[in-house]
Amino acid sequence: MALINKIREKSGIAVTVIAISLILFMVGGDLLGPNSMLGGNNNQVVGEIAGKEINIKDFQSRVDGFRQNYEAQSGRSLSENELVALRDQAWNQFIVDIAYRDQFDELGLTVTDEELVDMVQGNHISPSILQAFSDPTTGRFDKNAVVNYLKNLKTLPIEQQKSWENFEKSLREERIRSKYENLLKLSAYTPKAQAEKEYLAQNTKATLRYLYVPYFSIVDTTIKVTDSELEQYLSAHRSEYKGTDTRSIEYVTFPVQPAKDDSAALYTEIKELARGLATAPNDSAFASMNSDISLPVNMSLATMSDQLKEAIKTFVPGGVYGPYREGNTYFIYKYGGTKIDTVSSARASHILIRAENQSDSAKAAARVKAEGLLAQIRSGANFEALAATSSADPGSAQRGGDLGYFQNNGAMVKPFEEAVFSASAPGLIGKVVESQFGFHIIKVTAPKSNVLYRVAAIGKTIAPSQSTRDEAYRKADEFANSVKTKEQFNEAVKKDKGLVVATANRIPETATNVNAIQNGREIVRWAFKDDSKINSVSQVFETEEQYIVAVLTGKSDQDNVKVDDFRDELTTKVRNQKKSEQITAKLKGATGDLEAIAKKYGAGALVESATDITLATGFLSSAGFDPIALGKAFGLKAGQKSDVFTGENGVFIMEQINKTDAPKVADFTQYKTQLTQSLESRMSYLVNEAIRENAKIEDRRAKFF
Structure with missing residues (x-):
């Protein structure tokens, strides 16, 4: 002033x-x-819920409230990822306040002040209160602590008073939503006819023989699929393919990697530290003071890097070893010998088979599938290959089922942990293990060990200098300025042998990462800008580790589904359709037994048997679970063969050898209960999906953040 x-x-x-x-x-x-x-x-509208527009100022005000509350409780500022999560929380709160509130009001559901008092300090304490006011040592809830807190609430800082007000509001919302969901759960009903159908599906058994020609028996490249055929298929199945707003890009990266000078300087420093570590009177304190990375002094095999696991076999107590390089970090270790721990470590791989739902029939089908895979592995099938193609655990499946090292401290579910830590030697566990996640086929790759290794470790990370970072940016900027179209982009990449083009397909507008690029939000926002046209090239984007230049290669529109949006999926469908026609034409009119028909067909035709299978748990050896094939088979009479028909993954001729009808029973209560409980367990999810769909939600947050 x-x-x-x-x-x-x-x-x-x-x-x-x-x-x-x-x-x-x-x-x-x-x-x-x-x-x-x-x-x-x-346009300052960040979204629309049940016809009500959400203004950006109102939305940001709610985010700010959540942010202040979070930072007051945690005592620190939010990270970018945490801020993204808070925005999601704020948006979901608007959905509850608008879409859910309409449902609550229509049913006359409320939470009175008396109920709230009862939840906080009465006879029906909320789980959230129990958690907040339990002794962290004993786990015992202290109601007096709640009462005393409330007595002194007005003497506390305004931020804490506001925090409690928000907490009580969340308790009300939690209770009213619970009332609503419980009301709907109580309305779940299974008719007797449906329970009887489930009983028959689980208990009627048949022995079958069948001829099966899988689609994969015909090489894909021999079946030509045209764009007009894809268009026709999409037009006929439009309801199956929901449009989404996505973008596809290609990009090149210019890594900010430490130069030789950066690496040499750090190498010299860490050699000096090695001498200090060797003579330090308190080696663990010396290591802690000088390391960029916090590492425990006592390590099990479960907590070591793969490189250290191998190296430590050669260590002698008192020796200093290294430096070892892992990525951009140099490590030196002073070895202090071993001791026995109360906790053991082991390493294992698994193949997880999940049931489609919680019904007994679905669980039985999953068990049959798991038993079948276990039998294949015992017969010589490759465990890692089966894990990659069959496991329902995507994280480990891509590593051949490997879960790495873990400890017997509850890191894994109890049945799985017990199975692994009861093994005394590496190898396949001879039975399928059931847990709440499904059925596990387990291979122990390193049996249990309770040895702890005392290691004082120093890790120093190579940081690129500013000149190194400037040089990487110069190259990226030079590249971006030299290309304006995808054609020029491709030509420039060909000239620079050090560049590799990466692809990111069908990126949603809300994405924060692009492939492995963290904090890629600016790239996504550029791709979705109105003036970003197909084949246009971006400016230089900066992340902590690299600079990126991208070219926009594709767009999909929620309101205009095109073949290119689902090209791979549609191609597979049409190709299999044409394979089915080809196989069916070759099998049509064939006579004789299944072996004779298979012989006449030639390579690719399989004849197999299935004994005492049910509609609920039927698993065909090569075809897997195929409900179309099972339905056809159970509809036959003993000794009858079906016509040629198309199943899920190939073409069949089914023959029923015999069928044993389920015994007559008068009471289907057990099956009625199973189906009702299965529906109740999915009620929260189904209700949430139904309310959101009915509210016709339009989320435009990505235009602002």
Whole structure:
């Protein structure tokens, strides 16, 4: 203010100029930003729920409230990922306040003040209160602690009072939603006819023989699929393919990697540290003070890197070893010998087979599938290959089922842990293990060990210098300025042998990462800009580890589904359709027994048997679970063969050898209970999906953040 007064004395014009500059500086983001009125976008609606528009200011106000509450409790600022999570929380709160509230009001559901008191300090304490006011040592809940807290609430800082107010609000919301879901659960009903059908599906047994020609028996490249055929298929199955707004890009990266000089300087430093570690009177304290990475002094095999696991076999107590390089970090270790721990470590791989739902029939089908895979492995099938193609655990499946090292401290579910830690030698566990996640086929790769290794470790990470970072940016900027189209982009990549083109397909508008690129939000926002056209090239994007230049290669539109949006999936469907026609034409009119028909067909035709299978748990050796084939087979009479028909993954001729009908029973209560409980267990999910669909939610947050 003193400065402005002084200027006012000198010149009225200067005051005007500076005042305008200050105003533009303070509100320029609001006036000139990408979502501003002067910036060409006066739409300040961040979304719409059940016909009600959510203004960006109202949305941001709620996010700010959550943020203040979080930072007051945690005592620190949010990370970017945490802020993204808080925005999701705020958005979901709007959905509850609007879409759910309509349902609550229509049914007259409320939570009274008396109920709230009962939840906080009465006879029906909320689980959230139990958790917040339990002794962390004993786990015992202390109601007096709640009462005393509330007595002193008005003496606490405003932030804490506001935090409690928000907490009580969440308790009300939790209770009213619980009432609503319980009301719907109580309305779940299974008719007797449906229970009887489930009983028959589980207990009627048949012995079958069948001829099966899988689609994969015909090489894909021999079946030509045209764009017009894909268009026809999509047109006929439009309801199966829901459109989404996505973008596809190709990009090149310019890594910010430490140069030779950066690495050499750190190598010299760590050699000096090795000498200090060798003579330090308190080696663990010395290591802790000088390491960029916090590492435990006592390590089990479960907590070691793969490189250290191998190296430590050669260590002698008292020796200093290294440096070992892992990525951009150098490690040195001082070895202090071993001791026995109360906790053991082991390493194992698994193949997880999950049931489709919680019904007994679905669980039985999953068990049959798991038993079948176990039998294949015993007969010589490759465990890792089967894990990659059959396991329902995507994280381990891509590593051949490997779970790495883990300890017997509850890191794994109890049945799995007991099976692994009861094994005394590496190898396949001879039975399928059931847990709450499904059925596990387990191979122990390193049996249990309770040895702890005392290691004082120093890890020093190579950081690129500013000159190294500047050089990487110069190359990226030079590349971006030299290309304007995808054709030029491709030509420039060909000339620079050090560049590798990566692809990211069908990126949603809300994505924060692009493939392995963390904090890739700016790339996503560029791809979704109206002026980003197909084949246009981006500016340089910066992340902590690299610079990126991208080219937009594809767009999909929620309201305009095109073949290219689902090309691979549609191609597989049409190709299999044509394979089915080809196989069926070759089998049509064939006579004789199944072996004779298979022989006449030639390579690719399989004849197999299935004994005492049911509709609920039927698993065909090569074809797997095929409900179409099972339905056809159970509809036959003993000794009857079906016509040629198409199943899930190939073409069949089914023959029923015999069928044993389920014994007559008068009471289907057990099966009625199973089906009802299965429906109740899915009720929360189904209710949430139904309410969201009915609310016709439009989420436009990605335009703003």
